[in-house]
Ligand SMILES: O=C(O)CCC(=O)C(=O)O
């Protein structure tokens with residue numbers, strides 16, 4: 327798991343699993359997290375002890391019903407309606423503030439807009455609320471309206487599609503930048519790899535990071551492996567440490583034998599697919615090849631592995647950090663053991679938020695399935711493995727290899743399993759090797775993130791392609807549907823806060839591929855533009 331997993335969604339997943347089997351709507355969970363300053367256990371205690379009416383989706387402070395329930399004297403009841411006039415924005419703001427490091431990040435001008443810290447809304451001056459307030463007819467009528475209705479001319483309704491489950495490879499390819507292979511490895515190898523990783527997973531750790539003033543733990547165990555032929559490369563060892571959010575760790579392990587075998591097969595599948603797909607200009611340009619040679623477009627030199635034991639272990643919505651992968655990476659994710667849902671949701675760009683809503687896609691991942699997250703998945707979508715209420719246990723079709731462990735462990739491995747093992751094969755790019763990662767003012771390597779919310783711009787009129795907005799690094803292919811192109815802006819940000827008692831320096835700096843000497847890129851071959859200056 328990587329640091330981007332620190333999203334609020336992780337906390338939400340942890341909170342709902344603590345509350346299981348009682349189910350709460352997400353706004354209620356969020357409110358509780360905000361109140362408890364991100365303390366999941368405190369939030370769970372609070373929610374468990376609340377009277378049932380608070381557990382409903384719509385706050386009782388809205389509408390006539392809330393008005394009738396919330397107070398029993400005519401005077402104080404109205405005082406509270408002022409308080410409830412901005413709850414949605416407060417929740418949203420507070421939600422942003424739940425992100426790791428947000429407390430320590432000052433309002434630096436280089437900070438992307440959507441992450442800007444916000445606390446109390448400016449229309450809520452901090453004075454004691456008056457007990458009595460005169461009510462205008464308008465305010466009174468507002469109470470009689472259904473929830474969410476303001477009486478103002480309403481914004482155009484956004485069409486919200488329900489989540490869609492994608493079962494077939496064709497549907498996955500149609501709706502997402504991913505491809506699904508239902509049976510990736512020879513069955514015996516898939517099973518041997520499952521046993522090997524399950525056995526090793528006993529020593530894997532839960533990731534830890536600072537959130538506000540406390541350490542939180544990931545709701546699954548994780549580990550990092552380096553391919554044997556890349557093992558001597560010191561950069562890989564340094565990069566490995568950042569899989570664990572910068573926590574000092576033992577050196578990473580080399581790929582176990584069946585993982586090496588699986589990797590060769592997966593590399594072939596990935597390369598074949600990449601040759602058929604349209605490439606993005608900022609993808610890695612590849613090593614030079616001699617005439618007549620097939621170029622190697624992708625090479626897995628590291629792998630991260632996760633173990634989800636039981637239905638409740640999960641990983642929250644995140645996109646993978648790009649620090650060592652670079653822009654537009656391809657990540658091949660193998661599933662072994664219990665069938666679990668892999669969920670994808672687009673991050674809708676800020677300037678499209680009023681026009682459309684993101685759709686959630688659920689992709690059930692069975693034993694031995696491979697989902698390839700192709701270029702642009704990390705720029706456009708977030709993904710997660712949600713906690714589930716139930717799972718089907720996994721009966722491995724072959725017995726464990728007898729040379730894997732001692733007789734007691736073999737007996738244990740032979741049992742039906744509740745675990746899912748995930749292995750993500752990744753290509754750490756030579757032009758993003760650890761030595762070249764910028765350091766922040768805390769003298770800690772930064773992390774690289776795409777600016778997902780501002781990723782498009784209107785195409786300039788034809789003939790003026792050189793007029794670019796300052797700060798843009800590159801733009802890729804024109805969107806087939808319209809007149810927009812992808813703006814590939816990436817931020818180097820301070821990551822010290824995740825380990826350093828929650829304190830960081832708050833650095834945000836635009837990646838400048840030219841000044842930083844990155845490449846070669848796919849787009850180098852065509853005419854690639856880079857900006858004169860970056861902020
Ligand atoms: O378990 C999975 O399928 C996803 C894991 C993941 O997203 C990650 O390790 O970054």
Ligand SMILES: [Fe+2]
Nearest residue numbers: 644645646709
């Ligand atoms: Fe991920």
